[in-house]
Amino acid sequence: MxxxxxxxxxxxxxxxxxxxxxxxxxxxxxxxxxxxxxxxxxxxxxxxxxxxxxxxxxxxxxxxxxxxxxxxxxxxxxxxxxxxxxxxxxxxxxxxxxxxxxxxxxxxxxxxxxxxxxxxxxxxxxxxxxxxxxxxxxxxxxxxxxxxxxxxxxxxxxxxxxxxxxxxxxxxxxxxxxxxxxxxxxxxxxxxxxxxxxxxxxxxxxxxxxxxxxxxxxxxxxxxxxxxDLQSKKIGSHSTIYAEQEIIEKAVADFSDVEQLIEIAEKLFGKYEWEVYNLLFLPRAYPMSGMEHPCISFFSQELITGNKGGIDVLAHELAHSWFGNLVTNRDWNHFWMNEGFTRFADRKILGRTYGEEYRQLESIFGWSVLKYEAENLRNEPELAKLVVDKVVDPDRCLNGIPYEKGSAFLYYLEQTVGGASVFEPFLREYIKKYRHQSIESHQFKEELISHFAPEILRNVDWEIWLHSPGMPPVTNNYSRTLLDPITKLVKRWKEWVPEDRTEVPFKKEDLDGLRNIQLKQFVQELFNVGDLGLEKLKKIEEIYGMHERTRNIADIRARWFQLCGKVRWLETVPLMFEYVNAEGRFGALKRVYRELYEWEEIREAAIKNFNENKKYKMFVTVKVISKVLRLEL
Structure with missing residues (x-):
């Protein structure tokens, strides 16, 4: 060693x-x-x-x-x-x-x-x-x-x-x-x-x-x-928000809960060591939702939704103060040691904030993201592993696998060893022991086995979890309490036959009162319906006004336009181009451009639009989308 x-x-x-x-x-x-x-x-x-x-x-x-x-x-x-x-x-x-x-x-x-x-x-x-x-x-x-x-x-x-x-x-x-x-x-x-x-x-x-x-x-x-040209406003003992004058008050209103989240995180993971936790909101060309720089997390201004809809990203970047910033992956082949732990941790924070059912719904959504990523990486299996076993371009590891497969693994391990009451104290000891160090997956495995009785973990297939591509060997059992109303609504849409010309059994109020995560899951489940069809999607827009409803919620808007592309809704293409030209985050752009590329009649126009506007994007975004569009850099 x-x-x-x-x-x-x-x-x-x-x-x-x-x-x-x-x-x-x-x-x-x-x-x-x-x-x-x-x-x-x-x-x-x-x-x-x-x-x-x-x-x-x-x-x-x-x-x-x-x-x-x-x-x-x-x-x-x-x-x-x-x-x-x-x-x-x-x-x-x-x-x-x-x-x-x-x-x-x-x-x-x-x-x-x-x-x-x-x-x-x-x-x-x-x-x-x-x-x-x-x-x-x-x-x-x-x-x-x-x-x-x-x-x-x-x-x-x-x-x-x-x-x-x-x-x-x-x-x-x-x-x-x-x-x-x-x-x-x-x-x-x-x-x-x-x-x-x-x-x-x-x-x-x-x-x-x-x-x-x-x-x-x-x-x-x-x-x-x-x-x-930044203004600043102190919002707590740890935190100051920095933003351009035109958006700072909106940012303060949406992210005013940061001190509460720090208190929750400290109870879960130990003392916050970085003295300050400041937030900076960046122009729309920023390629990420957030980035966890010590003392100053960067955030896309797209997260300012007017209803605190960006709190999941805030919880994630804050959780990096322990996982990633204190205990760090040794190299990018073990990227899940940063992002999988942080995704698991941010859901812990959100669960303490909004209740355990919220954490469960976030985990279900993460599982659907994992399935989507695993399917899209089926021809690149190395990138669908938790531990990448070859030397690859680390930018290629910036996908949902390290986040969601890693988080699912930790959830599985938590349940295996006896639940949160024993796993959370282990995490605090893990952080205390490895703080300021950079480690790899084998060390975490040995630490877990040495902390708990080996027989408790005897059925954990570490080789498949860490080194096999695609979906995990175990399907976690998450509570569906907050999901069931969404699933039932989607099922009704799937079963409804527009040709019957009967009264439409849906109304605008179906989506009223939903949290952002529920609305996001609604769009995701619609996408997962294989035969939804253009006519139904037009009716969904007519009743719910999804174009307008998602206008200030960029993550959901990306999934909505992804769905529009899937059913080949030609009239939405100008809106899709408008969206991708204004958006800087490669994760959201990847979803929309992937559908545009698969749409043969629109493919050439999509490539032309990207080439004309890529000068306004950051290098990593151009690199990721060029891969989606099969373009050489």
Whole structure:
């Protein structure tokens, strides 16, 4: 067992390997060229300057590395399309070279370390560099793409785009504390994944300098930057909301429950360690619903629904403060260790908030998502496993399998060991033991078996759960109390025969009083009906007004348009194009574009629409949708 030391913490690598290391880029991580087994980053100071005119982030990184292997002659960092200006150690220039570029994984940066430096305990490296205008981690928004009239910058590093924003050991197995100074136009506000300085930002001519400190080591995928014309409003002892002026009051109203959720999460998982939990709402081009950067979670403004409909995403990103941010997957082949645990945890939080039946309905919905993803990945079975057994592009792992199959596995394990009363204390001990570490699936398995009597877990088929593609070997038994009214309504629609010309047995009030999750499940179950037909869907629209009802609930709107595409409702195509052009989240876009692609008469128009509008999307979104549309990047 390999122990990698950083500061006062340890990264514990796996005792067993499920992936052959022959194809790994480096010795520590399948997707990283870096060599933390020789030189391990422990501290970083960042000085960044944001150039909106040229779409460049430039700066100086001051790294401190522990020297693990004094025989190693090169420090290797991950980069992608980064221009290096100078590399030095204690003011003395160092020789370096960039290796061969890989389209997916970027370029290794090899820095020659002199003999005299390798005899020390630690190594200091300064890197002066700048990003490429097409940096895959950064989205540069023009004023017309925002809610106000100012430009906006935000990042998305997960999983391996951090290397395009700064040279780093771009692996979740390495965690580094950092401080930062960010220089921006003085009319704008800067944020990063750290605690903002209590001192007011300093002005220097037409610039302003913001300072931050992150004392808890974090991996590169959690590093972030956001710069925009932001307002702020404190909503509790932990939290401040940041958003553009046009939406901040709506955001505050919809996300005012954050302190209540933190209290619930602390009772479930232990103390919140990150000092602050701030929320930033981003322009519509943001490719995710949310992202769990420590101290500042990013959220799509599409989550502002007017009825607190985004609370499920809030619970998810908050839960990452324990699962992912504290206890982290060792590499992206074990992504479920982040997302499966977090999905299971966010439903725990929601269950404490709205009742256990709400958690059960969320789990049922997750099961339907899992079936949908498993079906769509039937020709790519490696991506339908909890543990990916090959070296793949980590962006390909951003699907529902790690989330929903992982959550279903943990629900199954909870029931197997005796329920929440014994499983929740185990989770708290698990977090306490592995906090600030990066681990893999085998370690979780061993920890669970050592905590509970082995005979309790004797029937768990770990091999099938972790390493077999598709649906799990066990179907969980969830309560259907909140689902039954939806299922009965869908059944009535399925059995109704429009040709009978009898009185229509449905009314607008059928959907009144439903929570968002119930409405989402209603649309999902309609989609699952194989022979619903165009005439029935038109009648559903006529009675319920789904176009308007889903207007401010983007997740449900995506599923509604997916259903419109499935029944080939030609008149809705302009609305579908309008939706996909405004939406930035690749998960929602993937559903709609998949149906448009399958619709042969519309396929060419859909591809043309995407090509004309992809310049407004972030790199990861373009990459995912290009795959759906069978396009080359």
């Amino acid at each position: 390999l122990h990698i030391h950083f500061g006062n913490n340890y990264v514990v690598a796996a005792a067993e390997e499920s992936v052959s290391k022959e194809d790994w880029l480096g010795k520590t991580d399948p997707s990283s060229y870096s060599n933390p087994e020789d030189f391990l980053a422990t501290q970083l100071h960042i000085k960044w300057e944001v150039d909106f005119e040229n779409k460049i982030l430039s700066g100086v990184l001051s790294y401190e590395f522990d020297i693990i292997n004094k025989e190693a002659t090169y420090l290797i960092l991950d980069t992608r399309d980064i221009e290096i200006n100078k590399i030095a150690s204690n003011g003395k220039g160092l020789l370096y070279k960039l290796g061969e570029k890989n389209k997916i994984f970027g370029t290794p940066l090899k820095i020659e370390i002199p003999n005299e430096s390798r005899n020390e305990k630690a190594l200091t490296i300064e890197i002066e560099y700048k990003t490429d205008p097409n940096c895959s981690a950064l989205a540069w928004m023009e004023p017309h793409q925002t809610s106000g009239n100012k430009p906006f910058l935000f990042s998305q590093n997960q999983p391996i785009h951090g290397r395009s924003m700064y040279p780093c050991q771009d692996t979740p197995s390495v965690k580094t504390a950092f401080t930062a100074e960010i220089i921006v136009p003085k009319e704008l506000v800067a944020l990063t994944s750290a605690v903002p300085s209590q001192d007011a930002p300093k002005e220097a001519g037409d610039k302003r300098v913001y300072k931050f400190e992150q004392k808890i080591p974090i991996p590169s995928y959690l590093m972030c930057i956001a710069v925009g």
